[in-house]
Amino acid sequence: MxxxxxxxxxxxxxxxxxxxxxxxxxxxxxxxxxxxxxxxxxxxxxxxxxxxxxxxxxxxxxxxxxxxxxxxxxxxxxxxxxxxxxxxxxxxxxxxxxxxxxxxxxxxxxxxxxxxxxxxxxxxxxxxxxxxxxxxxxxxxxxxPGCYPTAVLLSVLPLIKEQLIDATQLIIDAKSGISGSGNKPSQGTHFTENTEATSIYKMNKHQHIPEIEQAINIFTGTSHPITFSTHLVPMIRGIIATSYAPLKQGVVEADLHAAYAKYYEGQPFVRLVKEATKVSTNQVRGTNYCDIHVNVDERTNRVTIVSVIDNLVxxxxxxxxxxxxxxxxxxxxxxxxxxxxxx
Missing domain, CATH: 3.40.50.720 (NAD(P)-binding Rossmann-like Domain)
Structure with a gap:
């Protein structure tokens, strides 16, 4: 070919x-x-x-x-x-x-x-x-799809599709390596500006916001605005996206795991990780994998979903x-x- x-x-x-x-x-x-x-x-x-x-x-x-x-x-x-x-x-x-x-x-x-x-x-x-x-x-x-949307959507779509979370309250905090900005240097990606520093950028104005909202609507039939924040961290490649949402009434953590199994069983590049400490960008660097971890905070009745990908792969x-x-x-x-x- x-x-x-x-x-x-x-x-x-x-x-x-x-x-x-x-x-x-x-x-x-x-x-x-x-x-x-x-x-x-x-x-x-x-x-x-x-x-x-x-x-x-x-x-x-x-x-x-x-x-x-x-x-x-x-x-x-x-x-x-x-x-x-x-x-x-x-x-x-x-x-x-x-x-x-x-x-x-x-x-x-x-x-x-x-x-x-x-x-x-x-x-x-x-x-x-x-x-x-x-x-x-x-x-x-x-x-x-874009790099941020890929990390976010793979992690939240099963829970929205199965109506396990309140997607109207979805908040996403995402961080990316510098390569996501391309190979043309700018002040924000300059070594002395970015090394030993983490910064937020395009606050509430990132172009991937409408892409994520559109995709949620395409794949789940629901339409809600999201809160989405992006940060640059001093590494070359990788994205970690942490999403938060309230659970629907009566939903327990086992329901969330069942939803991921339903949609990703047999999918070769989505890996569900049991321990939060095992979710890291270096676990997927250079590969086409997306690793996902989910955790329920029973005190607040909120779920925290973490996903990592290599933004370039x-x-x-x-x-x-x-x-x-x-x-x-x-x-x-x-x-x-x-x-x-x-x-």
């Missing part, structure tokens, strides 16, 4: 290359660029020397038509404008940016501050939360490949069986 990556020099693109390199069905990977045409990728990233020494190619419709899959690893505001020119009957497209996730394009423009993709393209795109979306197999275009490239595997009928785990980089 022939695949291509637009945005290969970003962190998501590099993770796609790393994971696809060991995918048994991939015969070739074409790396595209809009600004570094002719650059040898291993000159830019020496860790790829003798692995990928090819040059970055210009983006053309003729080149894309020869591919089976095209991954879009571009910043938000880019893919939604160029995908319409690249669409064809043969090539399936998986967009890792946020351009095709929000079905209400006015919400996209309000939260992202960028021009929205054409409504027809947004309507065509299937939201690819791998463990919950049932129609990825027949999709031509997939909107890969399960939160981006890994889930994109998981979606690709589903689209082509491959084993869901193909190319994604890495052991976590615990240390």
């Amino acid at each position: 022939k695949v291509g990556i637009i945005g290969a020099t970003g962190y998501g693109g590099l993770e796609l290359m790393r994971l696809l390199h060991n995918h048994s069905k991939i015969t070739s990977i074409t790396l595209f660029t809009s600004s570094d045409e002719g650059t040898v990728i291993s000159d830019k990233y020496p860790h790829l020397k003798s692995i990928y020494d090819g040059t970055l190619q210009p983006i053309t419709k003729e080149a894309v038509e020869k591919l089976d899959v095209l991954f879009m690893g571009t910043p938000s505001g880019v893919s939604g404008q160029i995908i319409p020119e690249l669409l064809n009957d043969h090539t399936k497209i998986i967009d890792l940016s946020g351009d095709l996730r929000l079905k209400d394009i006015s919400q996209y423009e309000a939260w992202y501050g960028k021009k929205a993709a054409p409504q027809q393209l947004v309507d065509q795109a299937v939201y690819g939360l791998s463990e919950w979306t049932t129609d990825v197999k027949n999709a031509q275009v997939v909107a890969n 399960k939160g981006a490239a890994g889930q994109a490949i998981q979606n690709m595997n589903t689209m082509f009928g491959y084993e869901e785990t193909e190319g994604l069986t890495q052991v976590p980089l615990f240390i």
